Amino acid sequence: MVVLHQCPLVRSKLLQLILLLTACEMRSGQLHYSVPEESQHGTFVGRIAQDLGLEVTELMPRMFRMVSQGRRDYFEVNLQNGILFVNSRIDREELCIKTPVCTIPLEVILDNPLRIFHVEVEIKDINDNAPLFPAAEQKLVVAESTHLGSSFPLEGASDDDIGSNSHLSYKISPTEHFSLDVQNKEEHGESLVLVLRKPLDRELTHMYNLFLTATDSGKPEQTGTAHVVINVLDLNDNAPVFNQSVYKIKLSENARTGTLIITLNATDLDEGINKDITYSIRSVNPHNFAALINLDQSTGQIRLNGELDFESIKVGEIGVEATDKGTPPRKGQCKVLIEVLDVNDNAPEVTVSSLSVPVQENSPPGTVVALLSISDKDSGVNGQVTCSLNPSGLPFKLTSTFKNYYSLVLAELLDREQVAEYSFLVTAQDQGDPPLSASSSLVVPISDVNDNAPTFAQPSYTVFVKENNPPGAHIFTVSASDPDVAENALVSYWLDEKLWPLSSYISVHSESGKLYALQPLDYEELKLLEFQVRAKDAGLPSLCGNVTVQVFVVDENDNAPAVSGPDQDSPTLVKVPVAAGHVVGKIHALDADSGYNAWLCYELHDAASGPWRVGLYSGEVSTTRALEEAEGGNSQSLLVLVKDHGKPVMSTTATFSVSLVASAQAAQSDARLSGMGGNTKPLADSANLYLIIAICSVSSLFLLVILVYVALRCQSQAKEAMMYGPGTATLVCASEVGSWSYSNRHSHILAGVSGEPGAKSDLMVFSPNVPLWLASSEV
Template identity: 70%
Template sequence: MHVMQRDFQVTMQLLQLVLLHSAWEMGSGQLHYSVPEESQHGTFVGRIAQDLGLEVDELVPRMFRMVSKEHKDYLEVNVQNGILFVNSRIDREELCAQSHICIINLEVILDKPLRVFHVEVEIRDVNDNAPIFSENEEILSVAESTLSGAHFPLEGASDADVGVNAQLKYRLSSTEYFAVEEKINDRHSKSLVLVLKKSLDREKIPVHHLVLTATDGGQPELTGTVHLEVTVMDANDNAPVFNQSVYKVKFLENVADGILVIHLNATDLDEGMNKELYYYFSKHVSPNVKNIFSIDTHTGEIRVKGKVDYEDINLYDIEIEVKDKGIPPLSGHCNVIVDVMDMNDNIPELSVTSLSVPVPEDSPPETVVALISVSDKDSGSNGQVSCSLWPPGLPFKLVSTFKNYYSLALNETLDREMITEYQLVVTVQDQGVPSLSATVRLVIPIGDVNDNAPAFAQPSYTVFLKENNPPGAHIFTVSATDPDMAENALISYWIDENLWPLSSYISVHSESGKLYALQPLDYEELKLLEFQVSAKDAGIPSLSSSVIVQVFVVDENDNAPTVSGPENAPVLLVVPLVAGQMVGKIRALDADSGYNAWLRYELHEATSGPWQVGLYSGEISTTHVLNEMEGDGSSQNLLVLVKDHGKPIRSATATLSVSLVVTTQASHTDGHHSRVGGSPKPFAENTNVYLIVAICSVSSLFLLAIIVYMALRCQCQPKEGVVHGPGTATLVCASEVGSWSYSNRHSHILAGATGEAGAKNDLMVFSPNIPAFVENGKVKNGKEMALNASGQVSLWKGFSFFHLALLCY
């Protein structure tokens, strides 16, 4: 019958454990394993990778790791096969003391992406601890006058195991006088007593030697023993008695030393010495209790003398013994139950178990940045905590994941170029009165991704460069900026090398953006280089942008005037000649442009005679009337200097040979024609008519040209500026021009975008000052060159009236 009852109890206990295990797994929603304590190293616990739905070959790349806040080395995972095994000896009693359920909480963390799993490993108890009595021998004194049925408290054995393994049964060695019993008091706790079954006779047996054996309920059973020595005493037949067997006291933890806990009072019906009482802590009281409480042996006052901490022990069961001074002395017993009430005296604890920084700026919302665990040693509302984030408005949020675990996750997208790092304060606060809190400061840097292309300060650049520059001259520097960092902001520059022959004129330094002219540029051959410079960062993938660069070649006075037509051709003139009559015309051209091509004509100082030359027309005419007396048939050589307006001035000379013939010689001609200044012989008869017609034509055309010029001047409006160097280029109107000049030559524009080149016959408006230009890589100040809407030098195309007037000569 006894065996069947024990089997039934074991079955019920196993059923309770199974139900508790199932409820635990349903409540936690995570993995739950169990392993017996004292398991050897390498003992299999579970296939954790398989149970979590993970592939074994992804454990190492995803940085699989297992974190245990309090129990770091008991369990380990083999990342080669995903098996959870015992790493070191586990003593359940050392780990969880007398707790019925012993759990090791594990956090399984994987990165890329970050995931966390919670695993509970229950440590099952094995019967590895035998019952132990605090002493090997216990001595009792019992008066022979004690009646049958009297109880004498005994100290029971303790078993460090739990459950069935800690359920103890006691048996006493064979005797007819005593028996051992377990009593259940009003606190529903068991106490062990020695019961007197038969009256004692000191003269027959003065001392009884007994053996008390405790047996646990484990398999196999383990036992512990204590020797009892019961001395039979004579006389003093009234023992002290407390007014109640159990006293209950409540007070808050952290009370000051010396505070009165309770004042005990016992009575004795005897007289004299047998009535004088002394109060003691029972020898069964642990030293820890004696370090916290003290008792006055004469008054029975119990006071606090040490630190009372609810988190250490919240309930004290103190056994008090009172003895009289009789011979032999008699004693009484009572229990004082001290219930310690909790105060909010523990600050919540906050720890960051995982922090993944820096956070890439392209991380999507809900990305987990950190894992945070919180705890509070207090109980009730004093131990209930909440977690918050400060300051508000940041792109982060706290998400409760499991019990007292939180994850710090992104709440919105990030931009490193706006904010490079965030400083957060995570606060945990309990609900006690007054409330206590703890904080931790997190610095979260933002990682850069290549999301910004290099940017130039302006969409295009205009550069003015004097011709005949030295090879390899630095003419300009383009610069782009990238708000990214590191290699994402490392910029390189290049020009499309496929645009030949552009690559033979211009190059760019890949790191500095400096533009170099690879060969001297000739304004007479090339006026404009237009190309595109691209900037690319070193990010993956790389981003790029481009800018248009226009290099205008500025003319220098590097060409001397050239006289067209044969020199020293003789000119025959028939005298008399009227004053101001044109006798010839010097035609010269200059390959330069602007002031450098504006020519003027002068007679050499050595030239004498009645001659003059038009300052800008090159027309040679008489200064006064020539009569027959001056026409002696001799010839004169007129030396004409042709100069430009450049700096330095360049010049050329032309010689005109003039022969004068008097009228009488002309009268003897035979009617045949001969060459006189390129005209038929009867030149004198038609000279006046030709001169009048020429003068009228020139005057009319010149007047018409002035009218057209004034109309164009009135229509000329300033246009939008084009950036060049430190300033902007604006349209220069005709009123600002010092003079006109015609350049009959080829004009070339080399554009990197189209590769086209064209020839033009242009009438150009120019300013007396040189426009801004680049020399040796430096932008120099000057008047702004006239530009059209596309950023090129403004030109009037076509054949002007002034050009027609010049051709009439």
């Protein structure tokens, strides 16, 4: 049995052989069952074991089995109870199509002993198929001029069921123009026709949509539907018509090329080529608008073919014509009005129509500098412009003179010396959204007027010049500046013609301002030159400035000390005895120089000159020890060296003679004082010393009065006219050891002051600790 199950072919051959050998023992038998199609799995068919006369208990021992010849196992036998049931879905239309009786043959085989039974199961039809049309949609074409009663065939439906389940009846959607006629002909079967009952008008109804329904006679009944589309053929009896006679379109001027302006729609109630419409442009106004539009002849779309400019075209008018393709063709017209909307696409333009430059710095406020015109091609708020100056704070302002016309006027006083040129922007901005602006740069130079006099860096200059300068030496340079320009700043220098006495001493170069000493200066003759230098520009009228220059002549050590005093042939008589430190006489020497150069010191030429010494700065000759009467009758000559403190040091010598006499004697001794390059003065007795002290005191008081007078006069008269005159300049220098020498020469002081000419004396005081020549200045 296992082998038979595993090898169906062998099993089949074996069964055929067994059947042939035992055919005589077989008895024939057949059962007939029926079951509806589409029965579910497990549906009861019949008690096959009982109907075959078999016991249920012997089914398995005798190896009961059922074979379906060439078909699927639609049925199965339950070996526990011998019942035949449906094993899988049965579709009668699939098995037997249109066969009136549909059966499934089965063979029941008992192997022990071998017996075969034939069983038929009839599949009963149920109404499980709806009528089906060959096409879901049937199309008919009927001319609108078709005569009444004309018929048009329709396709009927079919039903896969049999019997009453396949008997069909038809109906169509109700319409007053058509009716359905079902004709049954024995030869050709059933036929369906559609009959025209009412005249057609395609312009009223160009298409009829009907539904044809087929219904079978089954229980329950099934229906099928087909869509019948009836198209009415057209005659060209209608002209194209636009849905509007005038189209109004608003289009922004910044619309891009290719923008769809409008799609025209002309309709024609006709059909076919009678309805096919082409569009064409009949007229365009203005003419230049024609190049900016493009009309599609088939779709009626009008597109922008260029760039619009509101400033050139504000309104465009297009005449359009629609023509069908019928015979003869019919036409329809419309008009398209396009209003161009302005956008803020034009920036303002700033035009400088007049510019009066340069502007003089003394121009009064309100002076018109420039005339400006502002324009904007846009309209409305897009063309409304405001004007401003950048940066702010300028001495100019804009004044509106007329619509979009402005004047640039001077708002404040100008000063070219502070700002020589103004650069700014005139900005015009419209009120569009977004706003556009434009700027124009203006450069306004300021012309100079001669409103500034030459000025010096300081009100006065003090110059120190060493004496004995070479003729024509450059001693100083004055420089005046003038903030003006060109000839207004061209400065020349000169000395007042009233200062003629100075012409032999000082000159000034008219262009460079260099001061030159025309001759050598001698400090012993001239100690101070004070004058004014004037600076004059070349403007019209010219302006002047002046400065005071004080030239101090700086002393040089060019004079050797000179011993002074009347000639004496007799030596100095000294009565002995005398005590140590007794002053026996004094050497007087003068130096024409001043300061350190005139500061004299005395010393003995021979340090071992007996009992004598000389005061270092006083020149007094005194004893170093007490002299006795025994030394009377002696005469001595002392050689004294007189030196100044200049560089290089200059010196001279003086001889001082001393004659010692005893107090009892009446004879006199003469002392002589001789000097190299100078004279000697004898001192008769100590009374002469008191006289000299008195004279010096009176002279000092006199000089102090002069000093106070000069100070008061300088305070009351700051600037006086130039004057020239002789005077005596006294030099005083205090020190720990006494006073410096006085000059016995007359000196000149030249001064440039305002007022009447007159003599002036100056007291010049120098500190011995800071030599004067260290402060001298030569340029």
